[in-house]
Amino acid sequence: MPAVDIAVEVDDLRCSYGAVHAVDGASWSASGGTVTAVLGPNGAGKTTMVEILEGLRRRDSGTVxxxxxxxxxxxxxxxxxxGVMLQDGGLPTRAKPVPLLRHLARMYADPADVASLAERLGIDAFAATMTRRLSGGQRQRLALAAALVGRPAVLFLDEPTAGLDPHGRLDVWDLVRExxxxxxxxxxTTHSFEEAERVADRVVIIAGGRVAAxxxxxxxxxGGSLEELYFSLTGRHTR
Structure with missing residues (x-):
């Protein structure tokens, strides 16, 4: 699949909830063939902004x-x-992982190989378990596989390694780079500075609904670590 010059574009994006300006004039872009990490404290506007990019929420103004x-x-x-991986939810609770992935694969013209994807993410180890009985880390693996199965041109991943052990994180980082x-x-979207530094070509730091860097x-x-830059821009302090 050829890379797209500008795959994601955000220009002066604004979205409010009453008097709260969740996204307040944010502008940034992401190219094809790259990994962009979006960092920001809770309440910075990351989730609202990404939901707008995913088509799940309407913006007030600006261009997306x-x-x-x-x-x-x-x-x-x-x-x-x-492809979209939500941090929580979005998976049918009574489905089993591999049949669910096979069902999703049938919706795409050129899907990934389900057996290979399940093996790569360790899903075959809990393939007989209903989704509602999966652990948090297992649900993360399944949600990532569901986002990948269609071989998307743009992939939005919300905290993809949350709840995973160190080995699982490395597997996910390898897949992201691939x-x-x-x-x-x-x-x-991540809170992990290590994740951003390990996998991202570009970083977008959000603070107060705006792009701080x-x-x-x-x-x-x-000039220093990403963590130091983040705390200097967001007004937070390291412990």
Whole structure:
């Protein structure tokens, strides 16, 4: 799949809940074939912004484009090219993991191989367990597989390694890098500085609904660690 020059574009995005400005003039972009990490404290506007990009929420003003399309008004052809991993929910509770992935795969023209994906993420170890009985880490693995099975051009991952052991985190990081290597634009929302520094080509730091910093990871960390930059921009302090 060829990389898209600009796969995700956010320009002066605004969204409010009453008097609360959840997203207040944010602007940034992400190219195809790259991993972009979005960092920010709780309440910074990350979730609202990504939900708008996923087409799950309407914006108040500004411009949002994913693969050149307004995601809120997008049709099924666009949605088939976008993978979404929510931090929680979105999985049918009475389904078993592998049959669920096979069902999802049938909805795509060129899906990933379900057996290989299940083996890679260790899903075959709990393939006979109902989703509602899975541990938090197991649900994370299944949710990631569900987002990957359609071989999307853009992939939104919300805290993809939350609840995973160190080995599981490394597996997910390898998969994320492989997705970008095949040309996908991967946007990862995370609280992990290590995750951002290990997998991201670019970092976007959100504070108060605005973009406090955005740029190549190497450039943003040239004067120190990403953690130091984050706390200096968000007004928080390390312990």
């Amino acid at each position: 484009r994913v693969l050149g399309t307004d995601p809120y008004r997008a049709g099924p052809e666009h949605r088939a090219r976008v 997705e970008s290597s095949r040309g996908a634009s991967v946007v990862v 955005a740029g190549a990871t190497a450039e943003l960390t040239s």
